[in-house]
Amino acid sequence: MPVNSLENKMLGVKREPLKLHFLLVTVTLLAGCAGGSGLPVITPSEALLSPGQALKFRARGAKGHRVWFVNGMLEGSPATGTITNHGLFTAPSAVNPASLDAPVQVSVVVNGAPSRPVPVSLFLPDKITPGTISSTANPLVASYTIAAPEGASVQVEFGPDTNYGRTTWSQPAPDAGGAVTLLVAGIRSSSIYHMRAVVQLEDGTQALDADHVFTTGAVPANRLPTITVNQVAGPAAPSGIELLSLVYPGTGNQLTAVATDLSGNVIWYYDLEPGEWPFPIKLLPNGHMLLVATDNGTGMSEVREIDLAGTVINRISPNEVNSALTSIGASVQEGNFHHDVLQLPNGHVILLGQYTKPFNLPGLAPGTPIIGDALVDWDPKQRLPVWTWSSFDHIDITHAPFGYPDWTHANAIVYSPDDGNLILSMRNQNWIVKIGYRDGAGDGSILWRLGPGGDFTLPSGEAPIEWNYGQHYPTLLGPNTAGIFPLMFFDNGNNRLVDANNTICGSPTAISCYSSVSIMELNEYTKTAQVLSEDKLYSTCCGDTLVLPNGDMEFDVAFDQQTPGISYIQEVTQEQTPQLLWQMNIAGQVAYRGLRIPSLYPGVQW
Template identity: 30%
Template sequence: MWLGSSVRDRKPHCPGSSVPRSPRRHSARLWVEALEDRSLLSGTVALAPSDDSPLIGESVTWTATAVDVGVNPVYQFSAAPHGGTFHVVRDFSPSNRFAWTPMQEGAYDIRVNVKDGYQASETASAVVTDEVASRVTGSQAVVTPTANPLVALYSVPPSSARSVFVQFAVASDDPAWRNTDTRAVVPGKSSNIFIAGMLPNTTYEMRHVFSDDTGSVPLSFTTGSIPANLTIPAFTVQQPPGPESDPNQDMIFHQLIQGNPQAPSLVATDLSGLVTWYYDLSQSGFTLAKVGQSLVPGGTLLLNGVDRYTPIPTAPNVLREIDLAGNPVRETNLAAVNAQLAALGFEPVHAFHHDVQRLADGTTVALAYPERTIDVNGTPTHYVGEMVLVLDTNFQVKWAWDAFDHLDVHRGPVLGEVTQPGSPEPTGVVPLLPAVDWLHVNAVSLSPTDGNLILSVRHQDWVIKIDYENGAGDGHVIWRLGAGSDFTVNSADPNPWFSHQHNAHYIDDHTLILFDNGNTRQASDPAANSRGQVWTLDETTMTATLVLNADLGDYSFRLGSAQRLSNRNYSFMSGSQGDVPPPRQFGQTIEVLPDGTPSYVLKVASPEYRSYRVRTLYEGTDDALAGAPRKVESVVINDGSAQRSMVNRITVTFDGAAVLDPGAIELRRQDGTPIHFLLDVSVVGGRTAAVLSFAGPEFVGNSLADGNYTLTVRADRVHDRWGRELDGDGNGSAGGDRLVRVSRLFGDSDGDGDVDAEDRERFRSAFRTSACEPSYLWYFDFDGDGDVDGQDNGQFNRRFRRS
């Protein structure tokens, strides 16, 4: 059914009401709520979907038709829960079509804004409300294949729990579960999560776990084959993991140098080199995917791509976030960004490149190339510069930094790099060539102690810190690290400084890691190898101490990455070895011990920009240490007071974030009878807390009955993010249950195990009081009816002088 109305006539969605919805495709409903808004721009805009009855996880292509809105219309698409706040899903672009994949049932408002060119301010718009149906029809979960044969959609039924995650494992008698990230449960609605990181042609078990300790029996799903038309380079183990290799991060997220619709550039493998995930570009609208990708915690990825609107065929003009099935989540493009930069007084940029990262506050930082003509000793000279862009959650420019305003153009590239016309270098996408490849920044990251930004400036042989201050900074250069920089080096190595480095970033408050390609050393010593380096920085004394300087046994003239692993080992990607041209080049992921000794090597038959060791595709990439296995930090009865007259709550707190499988906590009477309780699991201040409470006819006053109990926290059902079992017995090693004795005796107000005269005096002070009075003591209210009365007195007297 189609209904037309104006924007100003649209009625809000009232709380408590709902748009009719159904899991049956033929009965889902869609209607147009606004066709135009003539108050801003003359002309009309219509918006229509490819499917007017979509299910969760199905891609819907929205097509806008604009009449009389100008000769160069551009289209911006946004989405919102019906009546809610719109979020941009694709910024202004010449394309009047956008693919949107809803991930929860309900009514959604889809809006398109149209204007005549990027610089225009007046827009016309249309809003359509679309009803999305759930895949869940009852109380059972549903697993659905996706277009990617290694990815499944898991749909969790509605629940009153706070949150949910999904576990998956190769089917076996003893599954080795891996977990997705934890998602908040929307009351009354299903939760839907893409499951990724699975081997081809393999049967998996999947189950969901709610924060209240309820969940599901495992469901089976068998993955398919990787399509024969896709070319993925061979991965070969050259040195298998040794006894001291990191056992926790047993998957590798690979970023190959370039991808196209027949050759994925984003691939995940296990440590044996078997593919467990890939990004298929064939339906993406991209002709190329270039370097500059990252995993985002929560199961999405950020990447740079090239579509048909790029001004130069190889210039990445799209910045996109995708889910693990490859569906766009949000995106922007060069032209939209340049319109915003112009409004802020900045020059345009010509391509995204090398790096894009999600910052802790939800903003996104990306790199882009401007170009400027510089007077060098009286000669006009084209320079490729650097722009750092920080985008808000709608991918709108929030902060920008132009290197031309902050760095000395007269300090040219250390090795004199100039990009020539037709060059395959990333800087070959600027319009005026030849051009001095001045900086060639290849990494941007956050400084953890001050919220400033760290840039790896390859062609200056420097790492620099710029004043960002979480968006409040003025961009001035705070310091430079490297040869001829602001730091004094502390090292016995005769040639300690890095050159033409990659992936410099902090791994803790004062320690920096990077891949030292070593181009400048190679220029004077052809036998020089690339190195993996770790530096400790003292920003007070401006001293840089070289902690690790691992000779990797090879030379990679470009590409590379660096990572600290969970067990204090390190992993480096030496990404471009062998002979030029690229068909004979290869990359290596090299794990080294803290002393630099190699302990694992995986070769890929292709140049590779970066590789990162991970456990799952849901945690992003980081340098976190696993440390000791999780322990139970505390078990608190009630509010921690001594009384055991009532026991209505038990809180188990772990010493960090922990994953609780179903049945992780047991409570039994002294005779072994299990007690059925309610459980609520949450994370507060980085620590997981599990709260047991008691409700139902068997619990008078919502308290345990009198008696002795044993609380067991099962080590085999509590894990950290690395999959290691709980150190329940506190001996420093994974394994061993935590046992806690719990007792309850009504009237025992001091927890000494009896009801004596002291307890009687306290009871008398609370007798005949109610919950609104200061002298009311809730733990003497046996039946929980809000007062301490004669019935409570009778229960107390029955237990007086008992222990």
């Protein structure tokens, strides 16, 4: 039966008369009645069904108990279509285009007598074609392409067998339909994986591509980080993956920008040039990665945006930024980018760079270059700076807890969505500061300084030992619309003052230095701070901390003095006495950051 003639007789289904792939569904009614003669009349006599569409079959003239089957199976199955004992047939909701030519036979038994068959065609638009898989420059990433119609979206299921288990995110088809390509990442080296595209049609039904087999490439064992994991039995296994920014590789050209599963297996990496470190690397909302690539030998750096295969989508160099700053008459310049980079909700990028100026300061040679920090709001589309900030304009040059020339040493930038301002961690100032950015309309004024000698006060008896010293990675844990909010950070504790006499920790008469994973509640109006929780250890450098969706805390201890040469990342409960649930040890490299993320795809939880 021609498809168009079937389409013209569809029951209330209006579809454009395209050339279609179709599956012929032969409906055979076995009907009769005791003592009767002739065959019952079946309605409808022909029909065209899309995936998931339902159609009621009737058998006029046939009386008695009816039992319906699909492919000989009572009431059918989701794979072939189902039918009720009242004759309501529902086509499969997910269809493999490669199987559209295979007939499905629907039958009914009424007192054991047969009747004539009724054909039904199951169709998909011809813009869906079987997918193809190819390798990429990254041996742990596959490229999966499938054609899909307008209004459809595609995601890929993948795993070690046909149960799959993981998915990519979903991406839309082009406006007029056409090829959709997804990079499939999150797979181990030298392994066999099964992959299958799922095409979600505009009407809510699905089409399943055939299963494909992909073998990942090899990664030399001497390039893999040395990672071990200790999983402590708990109420539930942790979920997600770890995104690691590793620096100071111990031997050879070890990988430095990697993602691992929670057993410590590398499932993705970006291969930087020998000697380059990710300082750090982050997952963006568009599925790309953003990193500061820093050359350990030369100190040169650039900001790169890459896709999961490692293709560079965008790069920003200090030379380009400084040329643009000069062209607009800006007073600041960016030295090497370092320690962090931040993408804003509008797509702009906040660049953090060293900024050096000469000063005449007591105890230093005249004109000694002092290293501060500059922030630049960079529009990557226009390739222009739209806002700048300099530590020299807003911080007292004589405030130098760590001395000179490395005066400020900023290491993290946070965007505050409730007021459009920026929060900057300045390690060598022992301060976390809030900067009046106001989404590019602010004058850069320091709104507050958190830390010893800053603008906040602690409850009586807690200062100065409970302040933050040499801190890293502040994180907002809640909205600050009311000016009262919790702020979490890794307090490294370098040069911690332990009493009112400004005694420094670690000195002969003082307590030992320690680090802490701290949560402080800040009141921006009364300028008071209160320590809500802390977990004490000691790491002189680096580190991060965050609260996981299940309420546990995770933190990265990069330089534990008791375990030299090993960085470790822990997941612990938030209790008065925290319980260790999971720990990753990294030997021979320093984990500048190690962060739990849901998956390599925004909005997808593994």
